[in-house]
Amino acid sequence: MDFAAELVEQNRLFAELALAADPDADVTTCPGWTLRQLVTHMGRGHRWAATITGERSQVVIDPKTVADGKPPADWAGAVDWMAKGAQLILDGVEKAGPDTAVWTFTGPKPSAWWIRRRLHETVIHRADAAIAAGVPFEVKPDVAADCLSEWLGLVAARPAGDDVPLDEGTSLHLHATDDGLTVPGEWILRTADGRITVEHEHTKGTAAVRGKAADLALALLRRLPADHPGLSIVGDAGVLTTWLERTQF
Structure with missing residues (x-):
């Protein structure tokens, strides 16, 4: 599987779904969150992973400190901001080198580990967004x-x-x-x-x-x-x- 291509595609699908949905819809599978908060979580998480890889960090970085970690106020801008985070991850991995060890939840791993991690974070939260929007969720087997x-x-x-x-x-x-x-x-x-x-x-x-x-x-x-x-x-x-x-x- 081409994790990089799939990361971009899943973010495109997420953005397409979110843009047509109510940003204030409750995300019942993430209690206490709205769709706007879910989009913020995803966009900031992408930039967090991009920072870890791009800086070849060996320690955890506070997600609140990453550059451009706050989305635009308008909904279309926020969704676009989230989706563009996928490419930032790929750029970070390329900058570090895919085999360069960086910090992860599970100990030092090649920076490319983060592409697969953020891909599947996107898949599951796209399901959350679909549930919140009341639309079907489909994903390739x-x-x-x-x-x-x-x-x-x-x-x-x-x-x-x-x-x-x-x-x-x-x-x-x-x-x-x-x-x-x-x-x-x-x-x-x-x-x-x-x-x-x-x-x-x-x-x-x-x-x-x-x-x-x-x-x-x-x-x-x-x-x-x-x-x-x-x-x-x-x-x-x-x-x-x-x-x-x-x-x-």
């Missing part, structure tokens, strides 16, 4: 499947602790049913030493969830209910309930 993989990687990178999403001895199998996927579409999640492990394999879990990649991604990130008709749950449904209760971040 490959993008949705990689979105889920990327997010599960963040979960797996969390430090060991008592709030691990799966109890010891349980496992969760996810299976995307889309035809023709060119990226992994199966995941088995287990617990080891207080941390989540993620592997791509076809195997039996304590619970299994099947559905289209988009529905799986949206459900695991709590944008769709677990009992959504597009999903099929086999085995101990409590395993999925526990997972969802412990991954609210």
